[in-house]
Amino acid sequence: xxxxxxxxxxxxxxxxxxxxxxxxxxxxxxxxxxxxxxxxxxxxxxxxxxxxxxxxxxxxxxxxxxxxxxxxxxxxxxxxxxxxxxxxxxxxxxxxxxxxxxxxxxxxxxxxxxxxxxxxxxxxxxxxxxxxxxxxxxxxxxxxxxxxxxxxxxxxxxxxxxxxxxxxxxxxxxxxxxxxxxxxxxxxxxxxxxxxxxxxxxxxxxxxxxxxxxxxxxxxxxxxxxxxxxxxxxxxxxxxxxxxxxxxxxxxxxxxxxxxxxxxxxxxxxxxxxxxxxxxxxxxxxxxxxxxxxxxxxxxxxxxxxxxxxxxxxxxxxxxxxxxxxxxxxxxxxxxxxxxxxxxxxxxxxxxxxxxxxxxxxxxxxxxxxxxxxxxxxxxxxxxxxxxxxxxxxxxxxxxxxxxxxxxxx
Numbered sequence: 067x068x069x070x071x072x073x074x075x076x077x078x079x080x081x082x083x084x085x086x087x088x089x090x091x092x093x094x095x096x097x098x099x100x101x102x103x104x105x106x107x108x109x110x111x112x113x114x115x116x117x118x119x120x121x122x123x124x125x126x127x128x129x130x131x132x133x134x135x136x137x138x139x140x141x142x143x144x145x146x147x148x149x150x151x152x153x154x155x156x157x158x159x160x161x162x163x164x165x166x167x168x169x170x171x172x173x174x175x176x177x178x179x180x181x182x183x184x185x186x187x188x189x190x191x192x193x194x195x196x197x198x199x200x201x202x203x204x205x206x207x208x209x210x211x212x213x214x215x216x217x218x219x220x221x222x223x224x225x226x227x228x229x230x231x232x233x234x235x236x237x238x239x240x241x242x243x244x245x246x247x248x249x250x251x252x253x254x255x256x257x258x259x260x261x262x263x264x265x266x267x268x269x270x271x272x273x274x275x276x277x278x279x280x281x282x283x284x285x286x287x288x289x290x291x292x293x294x295x296x297x298x299x300x301x302x303x304x305x306x307x308x309x310x311x312x313x314x315x316x317x318x319x320x321x322x323x324x325x326x327x328x329x330x331x332x333x334x335x336x337x338x339x340x341x342x343x344x345x346x347x348x349x350x351x352x353x354x355x356x357x358x359x360x361x362x363x364x365x366x367x368x369x370x371x372x373x374x375x376x377x378x379x380x381x382x383x384x385x386x387x388x389x390x391x392x393x394x395x396x397x398x399x400x401x402x403x404x405x406x407x408x409x410x411x412x413x414x415x416x417x418x419x420x421x422x423x424x425x426x427x428x429x430x431x432x433x434x435x436x437x438x439x440x441x442x443x444x445x446x447x448x449x450x451x452x453x454x455x456x457x458x459x460x461x462x463x464x465x466x467x468x469x470x471x472x473x474x475x476x
Contacts, residue, residue, distance in 0.1 A: 104287040106209050106296075109278070110469075110476045113205040114198045116283030123197035127190040130183075137183035141176045143169035143334055163342030165354055173332035182322040189319040192312035195472070199308050201281065203470030208278040210462025212289050214455045215271040221455075222267045225448050226260040232440070233257050249437050256441055293458055294408070295465035298401065298474045307390035308472035313383035320376035324369050331365045333358030390471050397467040404461035411454045419447035 104112070114120050146167040153160050233253040239245035279285035336356040344350050426443040429435035468474045 102286050102288045103290040104282075105291050106206065106289070107476050109209055109282060109287070109289065110202045110205050112284070112287075113201050113281040117201045117204075117281045120194075120197050120201045123190075123194045127187070127194045130187045130190045134180075134183050134187065137179040138176070141171040143171065145169065145338070146336060159347065161343055163340065165338055165340040167336040167338035167354060167356065169334040169336050171334050173329050175326070175329045175332075175334075178322070178326040178329040182319070182326045185315070185319040185322045189312070189315040192308070192315040196308045196312050199472045200470050202476055203466040203468075205278070205281050206295065206469050206476070207463055207466035208274065208281060209289050210295060210459055210466070211274040212271070212278050213291075213293050214459045214462070215267065215274040216289075217293060217455050217458075218452060219264070219267045219271055221448055221451050222260060222264045225444060226257070226264055228444065229253070229257045229260045232437075236437075252437055252441065294405070295401070295462050297405075298398065298465065298468060307387055307394075310383045310387040310390065313379045313386060317376045317379035317383065320372050320379060324372035324376065327365045327368045327372060331360050331363075331369075333360065390473075394468060394471050394473040397464045397471075397473075400464035401461055401468075404457050404464065407457050408454060408461070411450065411457070415450050416447070416454065419443070419450045423447050 146169060147164075148167070149162075149164045151160055151162050233250070233256070236245050236250045236253045240247070240250050275285070278289070279287070334357070336354070338354055340352040340354045342350045342352075423440070423443045426435060426440045430437055430440050465474075469476060
């Protein structure tokens with residue numbers, strides 16, 4: 067009776083187990099596929115949060131931000147306390163004294179420090195924008211490289227499948243006495259060539275995925291979307307590149323640092339009481355006022371260096387703006403030419419190559435052409451498709467340049 071009961075419980079579970087397993091695998095596979103797919107916009111957002119360069123720029127900005135409260139501290143410095151004991155040669159009594167000096171910054175040092183900290187923070191924020199733009203460009207280029215490499219593998223698989231089929235056909239024809247050993251050997255060599263190209267394409271795909279994974283911080287994400295980058299248009303070649311804006315902010319920060327160093331060259335004012343015991347034991351009280359006279363050392367070297375850095379950044383900003391404008395126009399032109407080339411390939415070159423393969427195969431089956439004509443026609447077709455993918459990568463590189471310049475948004 068116990069055995070019957072156990073079998074009664076286990077048997078339904080045994081019948082339901084395959085169904086439950088299929089459901090789990092189906093839902094798990096769908097969830098995994100959904101989690102692995104990622105669009106270009108999502109990849110850029112993820113990379114801007116996870117890429118090492120972007121993370122470093124964000125942390126540098128945060129480090130500078132914590133210095134703002136310290137720059138706004140009071141202009142009253144730590145007091146100076148001094149005690150002394152004196153004893154002369156003609157007096158047996160000991161003369162003691164003490165003084166407490168309060169130190170005040172009276173030359174605008176506090177406001178200079180606050181201005182410097184604020185401009186330094188703006189400079190780091192500008193550099194963060196540059197890093198985010200660079201990350202967006204690198205992500206777009208890696209995204210396009212993965213899409214093109216994946217398409218290359220598909221093209222090679224198509225050629226390998228056709229080569230395998232032709233090898234099978236030639237072996238069958240050899241058995242029937244309708245083909246020669248040369249035809250079979252040529253078919254085998256063609257299969258070997260395609261398999262070698264398949265391995266090379268796999269290596270290229272792994273390399274492209276590795277570049278993208280390093281930017282995303284996740285190796286399980288798979289790019290999805292169109293093979294071509296988005297269409298862009300640049301109304302004018304004159305743009306305000308992010309690098310130029312960052313250099314101008316850096317120039318302002320260096321100039322502010324020079325002002326702070328100039329102000330700090332003026333020493334604080336020391337004011338406080340002085341209490342001492344006189345020669346006859348009497349109490350003496352006085353007021354002490356002190357300051358350093360900046361006659362010889364006024365931080366000339368530090369000021370000169372900071373002024374030079376400010377001038378360098380300002381001049382470099384103009385040069386970078388001019389070069390970036392030219393680069394942006396060239397990138398737009400490259401993208402337009404790439405799209406025109408792809409349209410021409412899709413409309414003329416690739417269909418012509420496909421017709422050439424079909425004609426060569428029909429002529430070979432009719433005995434009017436040899437097998438090498440088929441091989442050459444197929445190689446030309448795959449070569450044309452591979453060149454199309456090369457143009458796709460060039461288009462992605464042009465779009466990545468525009469993203470890195472800040473000329474377009476993702």
